[in-house]
Amino acid sequence: MSEMPDTSLSTTTAIILADPDREEAQQACSQIERILLDLKVSFTKQSPEDSALAWTGAKPDVAIVIGGDGTMISQTRRLVDHGIPMIGINCGRLGFLAPFSPETFEIHASSVLSENRKLEHRMMLQIQVQRSDGSETITRRAMNDGIITAGSPFRMIQMSTAMDGQQGPPLSGDGLVVATPTGSTGHSASTGGPIVDPRVEAIIVTPIAAQSLAFRPFALEGGSTLEVMLTQVNEGTSLVLDGQKRVQLHEHDRVRFARYSQPMGFVNCPGHPFWRILHDKLGWAAPPRGRDDTMSTP
Structure with a gap:
């Protein structure tokens, strides 16, 4: 029995x-x-x-x-x-x-x-915004995603990237979605990103309306870091956290995405x-x- x-x-x-x-x-x-x-x-x-x-x-x-x-x-x-x-x-x-x-x-x-x-x-994300003049560093957490969005007047913005300290490709477009596996079914999926089992540890990177057709969505290992520097922005360019919190971004600000400690x-x-x-x-x-x-x- x-x-x-x-x-x-x-x-x-x-x-x-x-x-x-x-x-x-x-x-x-x-x-x-x-x-x-x-x-x-x-x-x-x-x-x-x-x-x-x-x-x-x-x-x-x-x-x-x-x-x-x-x-x-x-x-x-x-x-x-x-x-x-x-x-x-x-x-x-x-x-x-x-x-x-x-x-x-x-x-x-x-x-x-x-x-x-x-x-x-x-896993959750820890996201840091480092001001270009060194005046402040803003640290936030996200369960789903952090989205760099072009904002008003909706001209294309330009960004440079680095993964684990190594220079990555530049990106010109309407923004970038950086998501956890939990957030992969949200804005990331709507912009063409993959759906990832939430038990996986990964950082999913999906461009929004990239100018280059060759810039495809990709995933980083969960312990990796992604740094994005804003090289050309609009007045309304911002970082949106989980669709609920917003941080204004300025030219030459740096946004760092990494796995949160807990x-x-x-x-x-x-x-x-x-x-x-x-x-x-x-x-x-x-x-x-x-x-x-x-x-x-x-």
């Missing part, structure tokens, strides 16, 4: 991060609270918009983040330095980074809060591997639609 898997709870405390002004998030929050109470897991609640994480007593074993992909991304930047893994509960439109619904969380709660839960560690832990939904989520939510490798599959007009 085979042994049953160990489902003894290793999670005794949790922090719930749910938007207090979003009705769907608060409804889901009530469901999650009930589940945690049934499992005798203590918890605190906090808004994702609060300036700092706070709890009383021991550090939470897990953060339960309720919202859409934007909420998931912003909370990784808050949680990573605390070493708190995240369970994502989707209340948004797509929910690519939030594999659980309140219903699937209830089904799998005992296992994902147990000692044998599957935890996936994903990975972010994600708790997976059992039976929902990356490629299945990619197919179900983004339609990856879906066959062409037939006549009867077309969208009906309202």
Whole structure:
């Protein structure tokens, strides 16, 4: 007779991060609270918009983040330095980074809060902007990507590159997407970059509307560094982090991309591997639609 898997709870405390002004998030929050109470897991609640994480007593074993992909991304930047893994509960439109619904969380709660839960560690980016005059160095983190975008008045910009200290090719175009494997399904994929399993450690570099047809997307080993110097910019040229934070860029500024020192832990939904989520939510490798599959007009 085979042994049953160990489902003894290793999670005794949790922090719930749910938007207090979003009705769907608060409804889901009530469901999650009930589940945690049934499992005798203590918890605190906090808004994702609060300036700092706070709890009383021991550090939470897990953060339960309720919202859409934007909420998931912003909370990784808050949680990573605390070493708190995240369970994502989707209340948004797509929910690519939030594999659980309140219903699937209830089904799998005992296992994902147990000692044998599957935890996936994903790399993040550390991005530094060094001003050309040496006046300051701005350091930020990103879960998905850092995008150098031409900006208004939308003339082509010019950049030089270096990989691991070695001179790379120049780039003229509308910008550059530098993504993690987690971010490879976002802006990077939309600009022609490859989709990469998030368990891989790599830095994915994808040009935006490059003048040279020979400048193709490529991937660097996760421990590599990429440095980009802006040699010709527009008034609106900037660095956009995870689609949420913006840093103005000036001529001869340098932007350095590297792996962040700490990975972010994600708790997976059992039976929902990356490629299945990619197919179900983004339609990856879906066959062409037939006549009867077309969208009906309202």
